[in-house]
Amino acid sequence: MFLDPVYFLFIAPAVLLAIYAQVRVKSTYHEASQIPTRGGLTGAEAARRLLDADGLTNVRVEPVDGFLSDHYDPRSETLRLSPDVFEGRSLAAVGIAAHEAGHALQKAHHYGPLAIRNGLVPLASTGSQISFVLFSIGLVLSAASGLGRAMLLASIALFTISVLFQLVNLPVEFDASRRAKLVLVQNGIISADELQPVNRVLSAAALTYVAATLSAIMQLLYFLWRAGLLSSRRD
Ligand SMILES: [Zn+2]
Structure with a gap:
């Protein structure tokens, strides 16, 4: 199926x-990483202050290797910040650190979509891998056979969970x-007039999630089309 031009x-x-x-993320990040904050805090210090201000003194802030590898781990309640963000004193560093702190705030304030997303993580990641295998076998067996059709439908159902994950x-x-x-x-980590470069980095990062969602939706549509479920044609 991966050789199918369609x-x-x-x-x-x-x-x-x-x-x-990706190009937008790199260019906006590069731009904002050249601008020091007037407050002078590092990303790690900014995250610590934001967490403490909300009473989240138990959430840890740790460095992690990699470029833009920053993430919040809800299980261990840890913010892991890439070296440039952890040590950086730029608008890019505090903006990304604050975004990750934002996820910890979501958890603390019982933000509904976060709980749904975290619940879908295990199903979505293994489900999408299994769905590709099932779909390929289903195609080989052909949709005309009972087993082939069942496998195609099962793979589509599994992949729908991945699409839901992306949407949430x-x-x-x-x-x-x-x-x-x-x-x-x-x-008081930055002032309102320092927001624009931060906004540009975070908007570019958001666009990568929009692309991932579009990709999952189009993948699902391809599965539906290939399984013959998009047309009323019977053959
Ligand atoms: Zn995030």
Whole structure:
């Protein structure tokens, strides 16, 4: 199926958007990492202050290797910040650190979509891998056979969970960035006139999640089309 030119037609727009988003992330990050904050805090110090201000003294802030590898781990309640963000004193560093702190704030304030997203994580990651295998076997057996059709439908059902994950992930990511910008200013880490470069980095990062969602939707549509479920044609 990966040699099917129609497959590339389905996913091409999402791939192009993903490439564009990556370029935007790199360029906006580079730009904002050249601008020091007037407050002078590092990303790690900013995250610590934002967490403490909300009473989240138990959430740890740790460095992690990699470029833009920053994330919040809800299980161990840890923010892991890449070296440039952890030590950096730029608008890019505090913006990304605040976004990750935003996820910890979401958890503390029982933000609904975050709980749904975290619940879907195990199903979505293994489900999408299994669905590709099932779908390929289903195609070989052909949709005309009972078993082939059952496998195609099962793979489509499994992949739908991945699409749901991506759809729920969007509000989670947008909300984390919204909180980040708000608390950065409220806690005096940056002032309102320093927000624009932060906004550009976080918007570019959000675009990568939009691309991932579009990619999952187009993948699902391809599965439906290939399984013959998009047309009323019977053959
Ligand atoms: Zn995030």
